[in-house]
Amino acid sequence: MKKLFAILAVMGVLSFGMTQTAMAQDSTATAAPAQTEQVAAADEAAAPAVVEEGGLHKELKTKFIEGDASFMSLVAIALVLGLAFCIERIIYLSLAEVDVKKLMAKVEAALEKGDVEGAKTICRNTRGPVASICYQGLMRIDEGLDVVERSVVSYGGVQAGYLEKGCSWITLFIAMAPSLGFLGTVIGMVMAFDKIQQAGDISPTVVAGGMKVALITTIFGLVVALILQVFYNYILSKIEAITSQMEDSSITLLDMIMKYNLKYKK
Secondary structure (H helix, E strand, C coil): HHHHHHHHHHHHHHHHHHHHHHHHHHHHHHHHHHHHHHHHHHHHHHHHHHHHHHHHHHHHHHHHCCCCHHHHHHHHHHHHHHHHHHHHHHHHHHHHHCCCCHHHHHHHHHHCCCCHHHHHHHHHCHHHHHHHHHHHHHHHHCCCCCHHHHHHHHHHHHHHHCCCCCCCHHHHHHHHHHHHHHHHHHHHHHHHHHHHHHHHHCCCCHHHHHHHHHHHHHHHHHHHHHHHHHHHHHHHHHHHHHHHCCCHHHHHHHHHHHHHHHHCCC
């Protein structure tokens, strides 16, 4: 949880800094439009690639401002929080990954020597759910294979829950982002019809302006949902890989314990 709060704080500071920079750029452009046009022309002649990049950034900033600050801010908050949970999960899952083959080889070598305590030490000093499951199984090695199997299965379910912790929040923000965009679109359309009613005439300018502002929120909401969906699928792939390693390691550990019991419990 402390890591999550730290991530949120850093991303909040970055977002605030980007907002302040955008506001400063808007003020500068408003104070000296002629000078800005001259500088832009000179930059275009010198480095057209830079101008194209700046133009895209300016266009995105303009569209963000046009899309109604209230709903666009909510979509931006959904993106920041969703990315925070994604980053936290990616860090956790990356730390949970270990060289399973090397770990199981060390455990097997210790059991071949009859050194159960050494095998426990190896698992205890190794991070990740695979090592934790193996340690729980070795703790009950003298209670029979059935007890070991039940212990491994039960603790495997607990570790799988730890791996999936926080994923429900990511799916929430994936669903919220386009929903907020659609809500902004509907409200924007209502405001556009209000303007038409006040004007007493269906002016193409009024209709186009209101519809444009309304649809911008939907675009940004869908973009945020797509970004978070990519991260979410990546997280799911890592969870599936680690879960598969846990299952394979559990079967391998049971085979090792069976061989150990046959060899040293005669």
